[in-house]
Amino acid sequence: MSAEPFAAHESEPGIHLPVPPPEGFTVDDLFTLPDLPPHTELIDGSLVFVSPQRNFHTLVNDLLAHGLRLTVPGHLRVRREMTVVLDRRNAPEPDISVIRADADTGLEQTRFRAEDLVLAVEVVSPDSEARDHDAKPLKYAAAGIPHFWLVEMAEGNQHPVVRTYELDPATKTYTLTGIHHDKLELSEPFAVDIDITLDALRRL
Known part of the structure; x- marks a missing residue:
């Protein structure tokens, strides 16, 4: 796994986001990082989180x-x-x-x-x-x-x-x-x- 451990978002205590590695995330990260929100996608090495749906x-x-x-x-x-x-x-x-x-x-x-x-x-x-x-x-x-x-x-x-x-x-x-x-x-x-x-x- 290439990602670093989760880091707290400074402006919003309680929200923890993974720190991306310099080359971006990989498919292996998508399936092994803990506690990602449901339906998270990987696009060009970036994690994309889904908003509430209509x-x-x-x-x-x-x-x-x-x-x-x-x-x-x-x-x-x-x-x-x-x-x-x-x-x-x-x-x-x-x-x-x-x-x-x-x-x-x-x-x-x-x-x-x-x-x-x-x-x-x-x-x-x-x-x-x-x-x-x-x-x-x-x-x-x-x-x-x-x-x-x-x-x-x-x-x-x-x-x-x-x-x-x-x-x-x-x-x-x-x-x-x-x-x-x-x-x-x-x-x-x-x-x-x-x-x-x-x-x-x-x-x-």
């Missing part, structure tokens, strides 16, 4: 995970909020991942590898907007994850808007394949048909 975030995750599980083929599985190791200094936690079934090694598993995923989904929160729009898609694409969805709250009636992307393997960048407002209907990475209206959220 009801929208939780309900959209429920809606999409349930909808995906209705049509996911037998060789794939749907998982929520699991760490995905992209490289030594990057281990984000997508809101939803669709993984290959043979990557599921049991109930005590704590992480997946980038090559295990066929889809990563990020639901944008106010504190994660820059990461979800910029850093994460670039890193998911560079790691070769074939599909990426970005979900946001629409202005006005606050229904989910899902932007779907597919990886161009030649350039290792994502290409926008659709913007979905009321119904998420796709044939890739498998057949998907999910009602994403505001009414669908309110029924949960």
Whole structure:
């Protein structure tokens, strides 16, 4: 482990934060540092702590995970909020991942590898907007994850808007394949048909 012991934050007694090593944290640190908050991510060697989530975030995750599980083929599985190791200094936690079934090694598993995923989904929160729009898609694409969805709250009636992307393997960048407002209907990475209206959220 490369990190130093926790140090008290001088201006806020009672809050203890790990002191980063000069080269930044690694995946090993993420899984061995004591008392990290739940859902801590590692981005470019920095620990990222998650703020309290809006009801929208939780309900959209429920809606999409349930909808995906209705049509996911037998060789794939749907998982929520699991760490995905992209490289030594990057281990984000997508809101939803669709993984290959043979990557599921049991109930005590704590992480997946980038090559295990066929889809990563990020639901944008106010504190994660820059990461979800910029850093994460670039890193998911560079790691070769074939599909990426970005979900946001629409202005006005606050229904989910899902932007779907597919990886161009030649350039290792994502290409926008659709913007979905009321119904998420796709044939890739498998057949998907999910009602994403505001009414669908309110029924949960």
